[in-house]
Amino acid sequence: MMQTDSPVPSSPLLDRMGIPRSLLWGFVGLLLFMVGDGVEAGYLAPYLEHHGVSTRNVALLFTVYGVAVSLSSWLSGPLSDLWGPKRVMWIGLAIWGVFEVVFLVCGIQTGSYSMMLAAYTLRGLGYPLFAYSFLVWIAAATPPRQLSSAAGWFWFAFSGGLPTLGSLFASASIPLIGEVATFWSSLGLVMVGGCIALLMTHEPNGTRVLKKPDQSVSSVFFSSITILWREPRTAVAMIVRVVDTSSEYAFLVIMPSFFVSVVGFSLSQWLVLLSIVFCSNIAFNLVSGLLADRLGHRQVVAIGGCLGGAVAIPLFYYLPLHFHGNFLVAALAGAFYGATVAAFVPLSGLVPQICPNEKAAALSALALGAGASTWVGPAIVTWFQPTYGIEGVIWIFSGIYAASALLTMLLNIPEHAKAHHRRQERREREMNRRQAGSMEGQPI
Template identity: 35%
Template sequence: MTAVGVESNFLTPHLVAGLNTSEATVSWVITGYSLTVLVASYLSGALADLFGPKRVMLAGAAVFIVFQFAFIFAISTGNLHLVGLTYFIRGFGFPLFAFAFLVWINHLARPSKLGTAIGWFYVMFTGGLPTLGSLVAFGVIPAFGGGFVGETAALYVSIALAAVGTVLAWFGCRDQTGMRRLAEPAMSNSEILMSGLQLLVSNSKVRDGFLVRMINTAPQFGMFIILPAVISDELGWGQSRWLMMTVIVYAGNILFNAVFGAIGDKHGWVSTVRYFGILTSSIALLAWWYVPHWVEPGSTSGYVLAVIAGTAYGIFLAGFVPMGAIVAANAPGQEGGAMAMYTTAAGGATFLGSLVVAVVLNVTGWFNLGSYAQNTAVVWAFVALYAVAFILVGRLRTRQDDPEYRKELKRKDAALVDAA
């Protein structure tokens, strides 16, 4: 995920410069990429059930590495259509790798610790995208001369990181379930591939959970599009400080992913998501947008306050961690299909975030609004989506949200430990 995160906070201005086009046009290129991320996120769950998570992870890594080379070459040609095509195909890469691994975790974790296990997955996920990825970019870009050339070098470094991560996953994850089919033997290939979609249609709780998870990190990916130019150029803090801001913001997220997973296991998954994940994230998102504009542009004190506001968003974003457990628990006996839809929604957040930016920027552009007004409209669109998620998650209560049932799970865990 560090390899994917390298580009996360400079790609939009990089493509604007490399293709000599507008930010609105680039937002459509990123939207196309995020559409394939959505599709691959669904396939990661279905294919992991069919062929085994480890094989799917290897396929995803291969797609990323090959088409990252192709994407870099396409940028050098200045051909918008070739850039769009190669980036579109590359979008299949990271979801197959990351979310097949999440399916593997969901298959192995004990029910009483599922929220915690998923929390640790997101510690590593966010640790790479965007946190360590931004830190790598922070070091590599100036080391290779800065600007467009330094950014291109960072894209090449991401390929090396992906290769290292692939080797570590292949030789480090040795549980044999990763190499075999997870689905029931009686299920046909077509049933496995369609199970998630059928569940989405037939189970309203899975559908609501799908929407909540999709909304969850949509603002994160949307802010990756609009904030780099705002923080670096318009407010005068420069690219290096923007990259460091991203590292700090999502370091906060890393520290609290496991914490909120454990809080959910102890105090209830739905309440954790509703009040920590949704309500506080929406408030913190507004703070991350407005605080940098309220302080003195380019000042150190203003930068510190902006980082604090952003870090609050990163921390409370971790409140969504129990959503994976919630979606699976609302489809008893069909956990494989439920996780396929959860991973689809996780990838779909990339699509939704970039789509909101593309639509809002283009619509507000028709009214000749200034950059600040356009970007503010984007932020409020995300807050409106959080309001929808707040309503939807209230419908998703499971047995785990009953304190007595949580005590029963703890007693069963204690009995298993004693028996061992």
């Protein structure tokens, strides 16, 4: 069971920004970890294609990797309940490091596609255990009034690294040290970021078992699945979350060759463009989280994310084609697309409010959706690009985003959950009054 203990002394500045002070170094470490994870995002596909791997096999690699990410994303919730988020984050960090070495030594350097496929798939178990267990930790340690803002900072750090700053790092390092050495540098960034988050963050919920005392191990795992039909809103949120970044992972497969071979950009220009897309994304991660606390979660997701994405996706394809070779136009279209992807952030603040007594299970369902998007996007490319081409894939995604706007309108907070939040807020106010009274009684 997820619970928040007595308030931790906080910084007024951090409070206004929506960052829980006790988790500050966790956010910093997550950012560095995801920078390392995102280094390869913009150039792994073209690198493999230039070294003899077919486009179809590249899409298959990304799809199978995404299946592993989906499984691991779902496991992050129940494992955090059983072992505590911090231990699960350590496991994720170790998995990432070990299988990245195998991927580079036995796959990339030998040119063995089968070893690439095996190692890259197993490495896909790593980052969700690290990142989404930290999201569970955030939900355990953050009061409801601040949860959407804290979730915004989580996605700021997450997408700030993958692939925003990761792609910028790659665009700068490839000309200096080469592509293979840049792969290796990502390992160092991941290890440094992981150690910062885990060694410098001491908030107590991270090391606690979060499940209820009378809850069995099997029920912890089953609850993270059965919650999908016990509380159907979580299933809806999961589907909408799949839609959110499915196009992003599809674009990492098809857009490098589109912008380099069709539009005429260099690989470095493509990497810079990708960084611009996600610089916009990380900025609007914060904006959408703050707006959701004020305007409502569903409105931001449905209008800014779903309907915005349905418009932005075709613009990101057609505008660069029409203004051939014009980098500024492509950057503006990409920035708009990145902003619409960020408008889905309030889902991470909304779902724990829908299920206040099962936050880890609800976030596990949402993480499953996030993980599924990593293979659903490439799978749509694999299934439909041979028949309909890139243009057909673009319109398929646009239609999916438009349809998801209707689903989003089902995501309201039930009355029993609202009552729970009112009780929690009253307890928090009473605790703050008592704390203030005890402070007034102390000698100066």
